Amino acid sequence: MKRTTQLFSLNKTIMLRTILPTLIALIVAIGGGMVSVYYALDHAPGFGALHAGQWTAYPAAGTPQADPYTKARDARSGTLALGVAEGVTFQASRDTAGRLFDRDCTYRITGPTPPARFWTLYAADRSLAPLPSPPDMPPAIHSRQLLRHQDGSFIITVSPKAQAGNWLPISGSGPFVLVMTFYDTPVGNSTGLSDLTLPKASLVAEEGCHD
Structure with a gap:
């Protein structure tokens, strides 16, 4: 009886030594996979990016040629991406500095x-x-409502405080992203890539900002 008990304890110890490392490996693999997917969807850049100064666009988004990360982001957010012939959406998250x-x-x-x-x-x-x-x-500004100078140029002020002229209000706290969408434009195809320039978003010196 004593020998049987010893054998049972030995088998139990061997099983624990075998199963425990396996469970730890599975937890690390699954947890690491989830973290890596989260990072890829929220931080890693997609493929086929089109850069113009501070701005970045993915013209292939919404098409069969879109990379898997872009497709996954669109599916998770429920975003209906524009087709290449419809327009292109640019994003900027940093100022000129x-x-x-x-x-x-x-x-x-x-x-x-x-x-x-x-x-x-x-x-x-x-x-x-x-x-x-x-x-x-309105939550957005569009090209047909802008107040422009005589030469057609314009200034848009993005601020939490009311501003004269073209004011795009922001609210809350923390970082934000500027989203600019161009409709019926050649930018999305190869004929629209030469000398591509977009407006610059510069910080206006202000007390308490970026403290």
């Missing part, structure tokens, strides 16, 4: 836009959901 956009700060957007029938600009969170806007204020 390379600092993340901060909702406590004020920014000035100036410069030329590529040819397009119509374009929109809005401020969003990291999931690209528009930030809440004040009552009676």
Whole structure:
């Protein structure tokens, strides 16, 4: 009886020594896989990116040629991507000095836009959901409502405080993303890539900003 008990204890010890490392390995593998997928979807850049200064676009998004990460992001967020012939969406998360956009700060957007029938600009969170806007204020600015100078140029002020002229309000705290979409534009195909320039978003010096 004693020998049987000893054999049972020995077998139990051997099983624990075998199963425990296996369980730990599975937990590490599954947990590491989940973390890596989360990082890839939220931080890793996709393939086929189109860069223009601070701005980045993925013209292949919404097409069969889109990379798996872009497809997964669109599926998770429920975003309906534009086709190449419909338009291109650009995103910017940093100012001209390379600092993340901060909702406590004020920014000035100036410069030329590529040819397009119509374009929109809005401020969003990291999931690209528009930030809440004040009552009676639209969440976005579009090209047909801008106040322009005589030469056609414009200035858009992005700020949590009300501003004269073209004001794009931001709210809350933390980082944000600027999303600019051009409709009916050649930017999405190879004929629209030469000398591509987009407006610049520069920080307006302000006390308490980026403290």
